[in-house]
Amino acid sequence: MNLITNLKQSTAGCIHQLYGVQLQPEQVLVNATKPEFEGDYTIVLFAFVKQLGKSPEVLGNELGAAMLAKMPGILTDFNIVKGFLNFSISNQFWFDSIKNAKVENLLPTNTHPRKIMVEYSSPNTNKPLHLGHLRNNFLGWSIAEILKLQGNEVVKTCIVNDRGIHICKSMIAWQLFANGATPTDTQQKGDHFVGDYYVKYNDAYKAQVAELVASGMTQELAEKEAPIQKGAQEMLLKWEQGDAATIDLWKRMNSWVYEGFDTTYKKIGSDFVKTYYESNTYLLGKELVEQGLQKNVFYQKEDTSVWIDLTGDGLDEKIVRRKDGTSVYITQDIGLAEVKQKEFNTDASIYVVGDEQNYHFKVLKLICQKLQLPAADGIYHLSYGMVELPTGKMKSREGTVVDADDLVEEMINISKEKTESLGKVSEFTSDQLNELYNTIGLGALKFFLLRVDPKKKMIFNPEESIDFHGFTGPFIQYTHARIKSILRKTGTAVELTTCELLPLEKALAIELSNFPAVINEAAETLDPSKVAIYTFNLAKLFNSFYAELSIANSESEEKKQLRIKLAILTAATLQKGMRALGINVPEQM
RNA sequence: GGUUCGGUAGCUCAGCUGGAUAGAGCGUCAUCCUUCUAAGAUGAGGGUCAUUGGUUCGAAUCCAAUCCGAAUCACCA
Numbered sequence: 163m164n165l166i167t168n169l170k171q172s173t174a175g176c177i178h179q180l181y182g183v184q185l186q187p188e189q190v191l192v193n194a195t196k197p198e199f200e201g202d203y204t205i206v207l208f209a210f211v212k213q214l215g216k217s218p219e220v221l222g223n224e225l226g227a228a229m230l231a232k233m234p235g236i237l238t239d240f241n242i243v244k245g246f247l248n249f250s251i252s253n254q255f256w257f258d259s260i261k262n263a264k265v266e267n268l269l270p271t272n273t274h275p276r277k278i279m280v281e282y283s284s285p286n287t288n289k290p291l292h293l294g295h296l297r298n299n300f301l302g303w304s305i306a307e308i309l310k311l312q313g314n315e316v317v318k319t320c321i322v323n324d325r326g327i328h329i330c331k332s333m334i335a336w337q338l339f340a341n342g343a344t345p346t347d348t349q350q351k352g353d354h355f356v357g358d359y360y361v362k363y364n365d366a367y368k369a370q371v372a373e374l375v376a377s378g379m380t381q382e383l384a385e386k387e388a389p390i391q392k393g394a395q396e397m398l399l400k401w402e403q404g405d406a407a408t409i410d411l412w413k414r415m416n417s418w419v420y421e422g423f424d425t426t427y428k429k430i431g432s433d434f435v436k437t438y439y440e441s442n443t444y445l446l447g448k449e450l451v452e453q454g455l456q457k458n459v460f461y462q463k464e465d466t467s468v469w470i471d472l473t474g475d476g477l478d479e480k481i482v483r484r485k486d487g488t489s490v491y492i493t494q495d496i497g498l499a500e501v502k503q504k505e506f507n508t509d510a511s512i513y514v515v516g517d518e519q520n521y522h523f524k525v526l527k528l529i530c531q532k533l534q535l536p537a538a539d540g541i542y543h544l545s546y547g548m549v550e551l552p553t554g555k556m557k558s559r560e561g562t563v564v565d566a567d568d569l570v571e572e573m574i575n576i577s578k579e580k581t582e583s584l585g586k587v588s589e590f591t592s593d594q595l596n597e598l599y600n601t602i603g604l605g606a607l608k609f610f611l612l613r614v615d616p617k618k619k620m621i622f623n624p625e626e627s628i629d630f631h632g633f634t635g636p637f638i639q640y641t642h643a644r645i646k647s648i649l650r651k652t653g654t655a656v657e658l659t660t661c662e663l664l665p666l667e668k669a670l671a672i673e674l675s676n677f678p679a680v681i682n683e684a685a686e687t688l689d690p691s692k693v694a695i696y697t698f699n700l701a702k703l704f705n706s707f708y709a710e711l712s713i714a715n716s717e718s719e720e721k722k723q724l725r726i727k728l729a730i731l732t733a734a735t736l737q738k739g740m741r742a743l744g745i746n747v748p749e750q751m
Numbered sequence: 752g753g754u755u756c757g758g759u760a761g762c763u764c765a766g767c768u769g770g771a772u773a774g775a776g777c778g779u780c781a782u783c784c785u786u787c788u789a790a791g792a793u794g795a796g797g798g799u800c801a802u803u804g805g806u807u808c809g810a811a812u813c814c815a816a817u818c819c820g821a822a823u824c825a826c827c828a
Contacts, residue, residue: 484826632776640790709792
């Protein structure tokens with residue numbers, strides 16, 4: 163059991179024994195003691211002072227004495243400063259925690275593993291992936307990994323938005339301007355090729371609107387009447403009617419996009435157990451609308467459209483079926499939730515989707531609950547903020563996007579230059595070098611996007627390249643490589659006897675012991691940044707330790723064995739923490 | 752206008768279930784490689800925690816109001 167948990171439970175137990183008052187262990191506040199005070203952990207007494215009718219001084223002394231008796235061999239002493247009860251932990255306890263720790267046993271124990279679906283990535287097939295997609299992909303992959311490390315079974319899925327007016331825009335622009343060209347002809351990645359026609363569509367559209375306005379039409383009307391816009395709408399209609407030529411073109415262009423996406427996904431490490439295509443799912447949910455009508459969850463208006471009234475829940479009315487009988491977005495999602503539940507039978511389903519859809523997911527969960535679908539209560543929206551440029555939002559149409567492939571490549575190039583200038587891997591083969599550049603470049607990028615709270619929007623300045631120093635992926639990768647380098651020299655066979663721990667040795671032991679709790683917290687809050695912060699602090703602490711104390715030339719053999727073990731545990735913890743972020747750590751860099 | 756989320760150092764962000772003197776990184780300045788990887792370490796400087804009021808032993812943290820910013824409130828997906 164975790165020491166902090168133990169302290170909380172023991173405190174609650176002692177207070178019950180001493181005063182007959184029942185407390186929940188969670189009500190006990192345990193902090194790491196501030197460095198300027200004597201002790202390792204602090205219990206804040208103020209909370210109980212009033213309830214127990216004792217002065218902090220008296221309560222502290224009585225509780226402190228009882229705690230020492232309750233946790234012999236662990237607690238050695240206590241002192242009271244104002245309302246803070248500071249406990250000192252025995253040297254032996256921390257020494258044993260190092261001695262008994264095993265590399266293969268660093269993760270939390272999970273007595274109730276769950277089966278959880280993580281749906282992420284969700285690209286549109288009319289344009290290539292950009293920086294915002296990268297945040298989504300890294301978050302999705304990371305949260306899936308964190309849940310796995312916590313002991314759960316995870317199913318990663320992807321829903322591809324492969325139909326709709328936006329695809330038709332790329333298609334019609336291709337018909338008009340491409341002269342039958344293909345990505346092979348232009349030697350372009352397929353998703354970029356198709357994306358270029360999406361941009362061309364918008365250029366042509368703007369020109370046509372301007373022309374119509376110049377000839378005397380109002381802006382509003384011109385936007386509706388632009389020929390290319392009408393062409394795209396006709397194409398959508400034809401697609402829905404199953405027109406062979408249209409479907410053919412649609413399949414062809416999508417296949418180019420998928421080829422491009424595959425390359426990118428492979429590069430950045432995204433993978434899925436199952437990919438759903440909206441062209442297959444967009445008609446889902448129809449029977450559920452019928453069921454909902456029968457259950458009186460939904461109601462029909464005079465024009466035969468079907469609605470749900472959520473005003474009682476503080477939301478608005480929402481349409482779930484158009485008067486022409488077709489589904490809307492939310493209906494598809496309800497249907498898909500049902501389909502996924504039947505297919506995988508998961509306990510929970512996490513949707514990694516931008517915060518612009520917060521309202522949508524609130525409504526989705528609520529409707530599913532009202533329909534009493536099995537999937538309903540397990541729906542979680544991992545909502546993340548947009549990635550913005552210093553100049554504001556990214557817009558594909560206006561070309562103000564940071565392209566995912568370009569950025570990844572740039573990061574890899576920077577790591578290559580940096581690595582070459584340091585010249586520490588001269589014996590690497592070219593394959594090994596390329597792998598290292600990928601590891602470091604992607605590590606920097608992933609860490610950069612995962613180190614901040616997902617729900618906050620973040621600013622990315624393309625003028626300043628992503629850092630490789632400080633609170634970054636490469637810093638942690640470097641620390642890992644550094645430890646491995648040391649261990650190659652000292653060996654890893656250890657035999658621990660006993661010795662007094664120095665402050666930095668103890669600090670490392672304490673930090674290492676927190677790892678399982680960090681993974682649990684990250685899993686519960688769906689927040690990989692907790693892991694990023696932890697791995698950074700651990701790496702920083704180790705570097706201080708390294709600068710201060712020699713491992714290979716320790717002052718005694720006992721110390722050397724101890725420090726080698728600390729190094730082994732730190733490297734393994736860093737490796738697992740970074741893995742939780744989807745980042746590999748090199749043996750040498 | 753309603754709802755939701757945000758505002759902490761020059762910049763990017765932690766801290767937010769109330770606890771001791773508000774923390775990191777970058778940038779700036781200074782110091783440390785004949786000794787285990789300097790992508791590192793050590794130190795200095797930098798703050799009306801948006802504003803005002805409240806709750807209390809104690810507020811960056813909770814509550815209210817105000818100001819600023821964003822998202823959303825589509826028979827688009």
